[in-house]
Each structure stands twice: as structure tokens, then as C-alpha cells.
Amino acid sequence: MAQRIVVLVEHLYGEPTDVTFELLGLARRIADSDGAIVEAVLLGEGVRHLAETLPAERVILVEHPALRYLAPEATAITVTGLLRTDAPRLALLPNTSLGMDVAAWVASALDWPLVAYCQALERREGQLVATAQLFGGKILADVAVGTSPTVISVLAGAFAAAALEPAAPGTIEVREPPAELAALRTHAASLERPAAADVDITRAEKIVAVGRGIESKDNLELAEELAQALGAVVAASRPLVDAGWLPRSRQVGKSGLKVKPKLYLALGISGAPEHLEGMKDAELIIAINKDPKAPIFGVADYGAVADLFDVVEALLERLGG
Amino acid sequence: MTIVVVMEQVPDVAEELAIAPSGTDLDRDAISYVVNEYDEHALEEALLLAETSGDEVVAIGIDATGELDQALYTALAKGAQRAIKLTGDFEGTWLSTRTAARLLAPVIEELAPRLVLVGVQAPDDLDGQLAPTLAALLGWPHASVVVGSELVNGMVRVRKELWGGITMLLELALPAVLGIQAARQAPRYVPVSRVRQVMREASIEVRDVEVTSDLAPVPVRLRFPEETGQAELLTGSASEIADRLIELLRARGLL
Ligand SMILES: Cc1cc2nc3c(=O)[nH]c(=O)nc-3n(C[C@H](O)[C@H](O)[C@H](O)COP(=O)(O)OP(=O)(O)OC[C@H]3O[C@@H](n4cnc5c(N)ncnc54)[C@H](O)[C@@H]3O)c2cc1C
Ligand SMILES: Nc1ncnc2c1ncn2[C@@H]1O[C@H](COP(=O)(O)O)[C@@H](O)[C@H]1O
Numbered sequence: 127m128a129q130r131i132v133v134l135v136e137h138l139y140g141e142p143t144d145v146t147f148e149l150l151g152l153a154r155r156i157a158d159s160d161g162a163i164v165e166a167v168l169l170g171e172g173v174r175h176l177a178e179t180l181p182a183e184r185v186i187l188v189e190h191p192a193l194r195y196l197a198p199e200a201t202a203i204t205v206t207g208l209l210r211t212d213a214p215r216l217a218l219l220p221n222t223s224l225g226m227d228v229a230a231w232v233a234s235a236l237d238w239p240l241v242a243y244c245q246a247l248e249r250r251e252g253q254l255v256a257t258a259q260l261f262g263g264k265i266l267a268d269v270a271v272g273t274s275p276t277v278i279s280v281l282a283g284a285f286a287a288a289a290l291e292p293a294a295p296g297t298i299e300v301r302e303p304p305a306e307l308a309a310l311r312t313h314a315a316s317l318e319r320p321a322a323a324d325v326d327i328t329r330a331e332k333i334v335a336v337g338r339g340i341e342s343k344d345n346l347e348l349a350e351e352l353a354q355a356l357g358a359v360v361a362a363s364r365p366l367v368d369a370g371w372l373p374r375s376r377q378v379g380k381s382g383l384k385v386k387p388k389l390y391l392a393l394g395i396s397g398a399p400e401h402l403e404g405m406k407d408a409e410l411i412i413a414i415n416k417d418p419k420a421p422i423f424g425v426a427d428y429g430a431v432a433d434l435f436d437v438v439e440a441l442l443e444r445l446g447g
Numbered sequence: 448m449t450i451v452v453v454m455e456q457v458p459d460v461a462e463e464l465a466i467a468p469s470g471t472d473l474d475r476d477a478i479s480y481v482v483n484e485y486d487e488h489a490l491e492e493a494l495l496l497a498e499t500s501g502d503e504v505v506a507i508g509i510d511a512t513g514e515l516d517q518a519l520y521t522a523l524a525k526g527a528q529r530a531i532k533l534t535g536d537f538e539g540t541w542l543s544t545r546t547a548a549r550l551l552a553p554v555i556e557e558l559a560p561r562l563v564l565v566g567v568q569a570p571d572d573l574d575g576q577l578a579p580t581l582a583a584l585l586g587w588p589h590a591s592v593v594v595g596s597e598l599v600n601g602m603v604r605v606r607k608e609l610w611g612g613i614t615m616l617l618e619l620a621l622p623a624v625l626g627i628q629a630a631r632q633a634p635r636y637v638p639v640s641r642v643r644q645v646m647r648e649a650s651i652e653v654r655d656v657e658v659t660s661d662l663a664p665v666p667v668r669l670r671f672p673e674e675t676g677q678a679e680l681l682t683g684s685a686s687e688i689a690d691r692l693i694e695l696l697r698a699r700g701l702l
Contacts, residue, residue: 197615197617198588199588223592223610226576226592227578227579227590230578231579231580233580241574243572260669261473261570262460262570264464265464265466265473265672266669266671266672267666268668270665270667310588311588311620312619313619314616315617318613318615319613369633380610382612388699388701410701412695419464423680424677426677427679428678428680429678430681432688436685437685437689440686440688440689441689441692444693
């Protein structure tokens with residue numbers, strides 16, 4: 127039988143998320159190079175209609191109320207059971223909030239190797255090599271993927287999405303939910319949407335984004351002034367939002383919002399993978415950072431290794447107030 | 448009752464990192480270590496929980512750097528009641544998450560806590576995050592990317608962040624393992640003098656443990672990201688940089 131590459135389908139509010147199609151695209155490319163088949167694992171409640179939208183040869187469907195929101199325990203137990211029976215060549219999970227909780231749990235429970243934070247997966251001289259992004263994006267690790275079943279958790283936004291049309295209509299295989307779902311120790315999962323925001327940064331054409339380099343809440347005024355002069359809005363990296371300096375609606379990145387403005391001016395942001403996930407598709411990225419090794423320079427079109435305060439001041443002088 | 452917090456020291460990624468000649472690890476001599484910032488949040492969340500529940504907070508860590516004492520004394524100074532360090536034949540090595548979990552699990556089981564709090568991730572987690580790995584080994588429920596927790600009616604209620612402000616609310620039976628993204632408030636500050644005082648008065652319990660081999664992926668090769676696609680650097684004084692930026696924005700119709 128052909129080897130299998132399994133992809134866990136992430137969905138939210140009844141729709142597969144972008145990363146699901148990125149994983150399916152990645153699985154397709156690897157499968158094409160070695161004759162494997164791509165299997166999408168679709169877990170949830172009332173999600174059968176999603177199966178037809180998934181570009182995969184086979185969709186394994188498990189439905190159960192406890193799987194409705196893909197909460198960690200139920201999802202991890204179900205995925206573990208499926209993988210134990212099917213022993214695919216690769217299991218690809220998203221390195222998202224939902225996927226993170228499942229990948230490491232499953233790999234540990236099965237005693238399979240796991241490569242996390244994967245940003246590239248390709249065959250080199252006949253050997254499958256996964257590249258993981260570590261140390262805040264400053265270092266890459268190339269890991270040889272052995273021939274035994276391996277779990278890989280893949281960064282969102284790192285791969286091109288699969289075409290929406292399945293090559294051939296996939297078959298749907300319904301499986302019984304595992305008995306353990308009747309005795310879960312996770313109760314009452316629900317989702318909560320954020321409160322309405324004053325500014326929608328996903329619609330802004332120009333963004334002045336500030337990071338920990340701004341140092342204090344008082345200094346945010348400088349960013350506001352610059353944003354006003356440029357006709358931009360102020361957004362931020364996560365630590366500033368955690369500190370309560372700006373509302374959550376201004377956060378760019380993995381757990382914040384994905385933005386694609388015409389201009390993204392990053393001030394004092396290091397460019398951790400979780401931040402880049404939210405802004406690397408901006409049309410023009412300009413970064414000001416004191417550290418020449420800051421990963422933000424890897425995605426920026428223009429950069430200056432400089433003190434952000436000096437540059438902002440000089441910009442304000444020129445743009446007038 | 449007990450709440451366990453796991454403290455790990457990680458390379459400070461704000462500093463310049465060097466790769467060891469072997470190519471399979473960082474140059475450990477050139478690293479300065481800091482406590483994983485998410486572990487600081489895990490400790491803060493544990494202390495906040497314990498302030499209302501009266502639980503005893505136990506900080507535990509694997510001393511892979513030979514420098515863990517400072518972090519554990521700081522945890523004691525902040526309000527943890529006990530600190531335990533695991534020592535063994537792994538100083539200066541890169542411990543996989545799986546190995547760390549296997550070293551920690553028996554000690555945690557012995558402490559029989561009702562909650563284990565760890566940082567959501569660490570910069571060197573090549574084989575995934577510690578919270579779900581530990582949870583699988585212990586057979587306890589878990590959630591990570593947690594930004595708030597509350598002990599109620601023998602359960603822990605947690606708020607797990609997805610993205611864009613969307614959160615998942617969960618209730619986990621105890622004992623449970625949480626991967627903390629952010630504590631309810633910024634980690635508390637403790638003056639150095641207080642840490643020094645604790646160093647004189649309190650002691651860290653030491654347990655010798657043994658590493659057995661595991662299935663963690665072995666990095667073939669570490670490297671720096673390629674320079675391709677790297678930013679065109681604007682040089683000169685701040686004024687010169689500002690002039691160039693304004694030129695650039697004008698040329699693109701952005702000003
Ligand atoms: C599950 C998860 C989800 C996450 N989601 C997000 C997310 O949505 N968004 C997000 O941003 N992060 C997110 N993070 C956090 C992320 O990993 C980083 O910690 C964060 O992006 C770092 O923010 P920063 O760049 O502002 O701070 P730092 O990494 O501390 O960088 C500050 C930078 O400022 C520079 N600097 C300092 N002073 C100056 C100066 N005077 N002039 C110029 N430069 C200066 C420094 O050189 C440094 O590069 C997430 C983490 C996890 C674990
Ligand atoms: N990583 C992300 N950051 C912010 N918003 C996202 C992210 N992924 C998806 N979304 C948004 O979440 C909603 C549902 O996601 P999707 O099903 O992927 O379209 C859409 O409005 C997306 O734009």
C-alpha cells in the first residue's frame with residue numbers, strides 16, 4: 127500500500143483556516159515526489175460538508191461533540207488513535223495555538239519524533255530534510271527526517287496553499303470516535319470573540335508598528351505623532367499589548383492579526399517568527415532596529431541599523447507637526 | 448495543595464548567537480542565559496493563583512547550565528515556598544523537550560500537585576513544547592497559550608488564546624498542565640537584596656537524575672538564515688536615513 131501523509135485539518139467557526147490549505151499543499155508536493163497519498167484528518171461536529179472542500183485523496187472524518195472546537199485533550203486523543211492505527215509516513219499539524227497543543231502530545235504519546243516550527247520541508251539527495259526556525263528566528267536547524275513515522279508541526283504562512291480543486295474527488299472515510307472521548311477531563315469548551323475595536327489595523331494602508339524597543343508607554347506618543355504625520359495607524363508586537371500599553375486589537379502576529387498594508391514601518395521589533403507571521407506579506411516593509419542581526423531585516427525591503435528614537439525624531443522634523 | 452512551576456534557562460536571543468564548531472549546537476561558551484520569559488509568566492500566574500487558593504508553589508528546574516540557582520532563588524524571593532533542581536550528566540548540552548519531560552515527570556508525580564504551570568514555549572524547543580509533552584507523559588489534561596486561569600470547584604478554568612483576540616474557554620479537571628503565554632499581570636519585580644537574603648536563609652533541594660536516550664530529532668546542522676531577500680540597508684546619520692525614507696515613500700506615492 128502507498129505510504130500516507132496525514133494532515134490535521136484546523137477549522138474555526140465552520141471554516142478551514144488558511145494554514146490547513148498550506149499544509150495540504152505541502153503534503154501534495156512531498157507526495158508527488160514519492161508516490162504517497164495525502165489524507166486529511168477532519169475532526170469536529172457537523173463538519174462533514176467541509177470534507178468536499180479539502181484537496182486530498184482521502185478524508186478521514188471523526189465527529190463527536192467533544193471535538194467541536196478542537197479542544198486539546200479530545201483532539202490529541204483522537205489523533206493519537208488514528209495515527210497509531212494508520213502509521214503514516216508523516217503527520218503534518220499546524221504550529222498554531224490549536225495545533226501546538228496536539229502535535230507534542232501526540233508525538234510524545236506515540237513515542238514518535240517531532241520536528242516543531244517547521245518552515246521548509248524538502249528532499250535533498252534523496253533524504254527528507256525539515257528546517258525548523260529556532261531561537262527567535264535567529265537560527266535555523268536542518269533535521270533529517272527518518273523513515274519511521276514522524277510528526278511535523280508547521281509554521282503558518284510558511285508554505286503556499288494547495289489549489290482548491292482536488293486532483294480527483296477524494297473518498298471520505300468515517301471513523302468511530304475513540305471510547306476515551308466519553309471520559310474526558312476537559313469540560314465545557316467554548317469560543318469567545320473579541321470585543322469591537324476602535325481601529326481595524328487589518329484595513330489600514332499604512333502601519334507604524336512598535337516593539338519592545340520603544341521602551342515605555344510614554345514613548346508611544348512618538349509613534350502616534352509619526353503615524354499621524356504619515357496617515358498611518360499604530361500597531362504593536364505582543365509584549366506591548368501584554369503590558370497593557372495598547373489594546374489587543376492593535377497586535378500583529380500569530381496570536382494577533384494578520385495585516386497586509388502598503389507600508390509597514392517596524393520600529394524596535396526583533397522579528398520573531400510569531401510576529402512575522404502577521405506582517406511578512408505587507409507590500410513595503412521598513413525596519414529600524416539597533417541589532418544588525420535582528421530577524422526583521424530578513425523580511426524587510428529596507429532597513430536601518432539605528433536608534434529608533436533618533437530616526438523618528440528626524441522623520442518628525444521633516445514631516446512637520 | 449501544590450502548584451508546580453517549571454523554570455528553564457534559555458540562551459538570550461537578544462544577544463549575538465554563535466554556532467559551535469560541531470554545527471549541531473550553539474556555542475555554549477558564547478551564550479548568556481536568561482530565564483525563559485514565558486516561565487516568568489508561569490511563575491507569576493502560579494503566585495497569583497496561590498494567593499487566593501493558599502497552595503504551596505514549588506519551582507523546579509533542570510540545571511543544564513550550571514547557573515540555575517539564581518533563577519530558583521529568585522523564584523523563592525518572589526514567593527515560591529520550595530525550589531528543586533535536577534542535576535546530572537547533562538551540563539552544557541542541549542536537552543530535548545522530550546528528555547526534559549522525562550526527567551521532570553517522575554519528580555512532578557511525586558509532588559502530586561494539582562496544577563503544573565510551564566512557559567508556553569522556549570526558543571530551543573526543536574521537538575515541540577514542554578506543556579503538552581509533559582501532559583501526555585503524566586496522562587493529565589492540558590491547555591497552552593493560556594492567558595488567564597482560575598481555580599474553581601476542583602477545576603481550573605482557563606482562557607486559551609487563538610488569534611485576533613479569539614479565545615477558547617476551557618475547564619480542566621485537576622491535576623492539569625498549563626502552558627502559560629501571559630500571566631494576568633506583568634511578572635513581579637524583586638529587589639536583588641531580597642534575593643540575597645533568600646540565598647542566605649533558604650536552600651534549594653537537589654535531586655540527581657539520569658538521562659536515558661530518546662527519540663528527539665537530532666539537528667543535522669544549525670545555520671543562520673540566508674541573506675537572500677535581506678533588506679537594503681540605509682546607512683548614515685539619523686537625518687540621512689530620514690531623508691532616504693521620505694524619498695522612498697514619496698517615490699511610491701505613500702506620502
Ligand atoms: C504562542 C505565541 C504567540 C505569539 N504571538 C505573537 C503575536 O501575535 N505578535 C507578536 O508580536 N509576538 C507574538 N509572540 C511573541 C514573540 O515570540 C516575540 O516575543 C515578540 O514578537 C517580541 O516582540 P518585540 O520584537 O517587540 O520584542 P523583542 O524581541 O524584545 O525585540 C525588541 C527589539 O528592539 C530593538 N531595539 C531596542 N531598543 C531599540 C532602539 N532604541 N532603537 C531601535 N531598536 C531597538 C532590539 O534590538 C530588539 O531587536 C507570540 C509568542 C508565542 C509563544
Ligand atoms: N493568523 C491569522 N491572524 C489573523 N487573522 C487570521 C489568521 N488566520 C486567519 N485569520 C482570519 O480569521 C478568519 C477566519 O480564518 P480563515 O478561515 O483562515 O479565513 C478570517 O477573517 C481570517 O482573515
